[in-house]
Amino acid sequence: MMKWTVLSDNRSSDSRLSTEHGLSILLTTEQHKILLDTGASDVFARNAEQSGIDLSDVDYVFISHGHSDHAGGLQHLLGQNQQAKIIVSPDAMSGKFFSKRGNLHSITTEWLEIDDDRLILINQTCEVADGLHVIAHIPQIHPMPKGNHNLYVQDGHGDFIHDDFRHEQALYVDGLLFTGCAHSGLENILAACPWPVHAVVGGFHLLDGQEAEEELAALAQRLKENYPETLFFTSHCTGDHVFEVMKGVMGERLQSFRCGTTIEINDMKDMDEQLMNGLATEAKQSPKPTKDIYLAGGCFWGTEHYFKQIEGVALTEVGFANGHTENPTYKEVYTDTTGYAETVLVRYCPDVVSLEFLLQMFFKAIDPTSLNKQGHDEGTRYRTGVYYTDPADLSVIEKVFAEEQKNYEQPLAVEKLPLQNFYTAEEYHQDYLDKNPDGYCHLPLSLFEFARKAKASMP
Numbered sequence: 001m002m003k004w005t006v007l008s009d010n011r012s013s014d015s016r017l018s019t020e021h022g023l024s025i026l027l028t029t030e031q032h033k034i035l036l037d038t039g040a041s042d043v044f045a046r047n048a049e050q051s052g053i054d055l056s057d058v059d060y061v062f063i064s065h066g067h068s069d070h071a072g073g074l075q076h077l078l079g080q081n082q083q084a085k086i087i088v089s090p091d092a093m094s095g096k097f098f099s100k101r102g103n104l105h106s107i108t109t110e111w112l113e114i115d116d117d118r119l120i121l122i123n124q125t126c127e128v129a130d131g132l133h134v135i136a137h138i139p140q141i142h143p144m145p146k147g148n149h150n151l152y153v154q155d156g157h158g159d160f161i162h163d164d165f166r167h168e169q170a171l172y173v174d175g176l177l178f179t180g181c182a183h184s185g186l187e188n189i190l191a192a193c194p195w196p197v198h199a200v201v202g203g204f205h206l207l208d209g210q211e212a213e214e215e216l217a218a219l220a221q222r223l224k225e226n227y228p229e230t231l232f233f234t235s236h237c238t239g240d241h242v243f244e245v246m247k248g249v250m251g252e253r254l255q256s257f258r259c260g261t262t263i264e265i266n267d268m269k270d271m272d273e274q275l276m277n278g279l280a281t282e283a284k285q286s287p288k289p290t291k292d293i294y295l296a297g298g299c300f301w302g303t304e305h306y307f308k309q310i311e312g313v314a315l316t317e318v319g320f321a322n323g324h325t326e327n328p329t330y331k332e333v334y335t336d337t338t339g340y341a342e343t344v345l346v347r348y349c350p351d352v353v354s355l356e357f358l359l360q361m362f363f364k365a366i367d368p369t370s371l372n373k374q375g376h377d378e379g380t381r382y383r384t385g386v387y388y389t390d391p392a393d394l395s396v397i398e399k400v401f402a403e404e405q406k407n408y409e410q411p412l413a414v415e416k417l418p419l420q421n422f423y424t425a426e427e428y429h430q431d432y433l434d435k436n437p438d439g440y441c442h443l444p445l446s447l448f449e450f451a452r453k454a455k456a457s458m459p
Contacts, residue, residue, distance in 0.1 A: 002174060003028045003264040004201065006257050007047045008039030008073070009235050014260035015312045015349045017047045020431040022069040023181070023203060023236040026053060029174055031131055034060045035084070036171065036178050036201075038073030041434035045076045047259060058084045060132065064180025064202075065168040066092030068435060071109040078112060087120045087128055089136065091167035096154040103330065104160075105428040107151075122169055125192070133172040135192050138165075142187035146210040147237070151183070172197075181205045181237050187219070190227065199265075201233045201257075206246075208239030216242055220249035233257050290314050291350055293358065294321050294387035294419050296341040297366045298374025302443040304344045305433040306365050309451035312353025317345040318432075319424040321387050322415075328423055336379045341415075343387065343422065355393055359386065359400040361454060365447055368404060371413040375442030385415030387422075 008024035022039030026048070035058050038044055048055050055077060061084050063071045071092070077084065097108045122134045152160040163183070170189050171178045179189050179202030186204050190197065206216065223232065232254045234243065247254045257263075297303035300318040308316050320333050323340030333340045348358060366374060372383045386397055397416055405412055424430075433439055 001030055001266055006259050006261045007044035009259045011235055011258035012260055012314050013258045015314050015352045016050055017259040018043045018308055019259055019315055020434040033058045034062055036062050037064055037070040038077055040069040040072040042073060042076040044073050056081050061086045062171045063088040066095045066097055066109055067107045068109045075112045085118055085120050089167045089169055090121045095167050098152045100150045101427045131174055135170040138184040138188050138192045140188055142185050144185045145205040147205050147207040148183055178202050197230050199231050203236035204234050204238040206238050206242040208241045213245050216245045217249050220246040224250050290347045292347050294343050294345055295362050296343040296385040298382045299377050299442050300342040300344050301432040302441040306443060306447055306451050307346050309448050313346055313348050315347040317424055318429050319343055319422050321422045322420045330426055333381050336381055341383050341385055342381050355396050356400055363404050368412045368414050369408055369410040377442055387417055387419040389419050
């Protein structure tokens with residue numbers, strides 16, 4: 001018997017669960033309870049608590065590589081688990097990792113002091129416990145993901161060199177191969193695994209806009225032909241368009257996962273049949289219907305974190321809305337010459353939370369009479385606004401605006417417009433306060449707790 005549950009991911013199938021740019025999966029076998037990566041923050045722990053999952057008896061934590069979106073949450077596990085062994089590459093702990101997507105920024109994990117008797121440092125492929133096999137120093141004989149070209153390590157002289165991912169490793173357990181982010185390339189990891197693989201689980205590090213569609217289709221065809229008995233489960237750093245292209249080739253052999261996904265298999269060899277019989281409880285579950293609203297509330301770091309706490313919000317993404325240039329960068333928007341407002345895409349489940357409630361919560365997090373200024377942040381990029389894509393939403397928006405105006409003598413300075421355009425901000429801005437809990441925020445911390453406890457009154 002094997003069961004795995006996704007505790008942290010960029011996407012969610014359950015509106016009660018938080019999302020982040022990170023990955024963490026709890027894998028339970030007859031012998032072990034293993035946490036596969038820990039995400040970027042405490043999201044995995046909060047989602048486990050929300051789902052009634054006890055992490056105090058986890059016996060192993062596997063860290064796939066040194067990037068903070070996979071190991072940043074480790075400190076939160078160590079606070080509630082006193083015995084789990086940490087399986088990690090020494091290069092992951094000693095390396096200084098950086099991304100040049102957008103501005104240069106660190107993606108290095110801040111490692112707490114860990115007792116030596118809890119560390120299992122891996123330098124070569126080996127069996128670390130009964131049935132747990134770590135694959136290390138993965139040969140790079142097949143193409144590497146093109147998204148790697150923005151990823152660097154800093155050497156002893158302070159120079160930035162391209163990351164060769166010697167710090168990345170994969171874990172094989174009873175027919176399941178966990179790839180982490182697969183920076184080494186999915187085909188390379190599979191080629192390095194000498195055991196039969198019935199299921200591959202993890203990110204593929206195939207970002208939208210990198211590989212051409214022809215390259216993705218060719219990769220999918222090779223996986224389909226070379227591993228006909230293997231099922232592939234992916235999310236996190238696999239782009240939505242990438243997934244669509246590959247699924248068009250691989251069909252049912254490629255499945256997506258997200259926060260809340262739980263797969264339970266009685267026998268890995270019979271996984272196909274069990275999936276068809278529904279024994280893998282959520283592999284084919286359709287996500288709840290969602291709608292989008294775009295909210296500009298000043299600095300998008302705090303605004304995003306605020307809305308992530310609200311039950312019924314399925315996804316958030318920070319970016320720039322309603323400007324007049326193409327593909328703006330944060331540096332360009334910061335000049336206040338592009339016309340863009342820092343904005344948060346809020347994707348929500350209407351059967352859990354209403355647009356009216358979200359807008360009421362929005363007004364609690366802004367000064368609606370302040371023009372181009374929220375907190376200490378000033379400029380047209382910090383203007384407030386509600387931008388909609390569904391004309392049917394306008395009547396709800398106008399109703400909430402009218403109710404809010406009754407509280408002020410001054411006219412509201414909040415824009416109320418159709419969305420003209422929206423460009424996603426650089427990766428390091430996404431889930432910023434999850435990655436940097438002590439980072440700058442114009443909102444008081446009490447608002448986050450307020451949002452977490454707020455419950456929509458649904459008809």
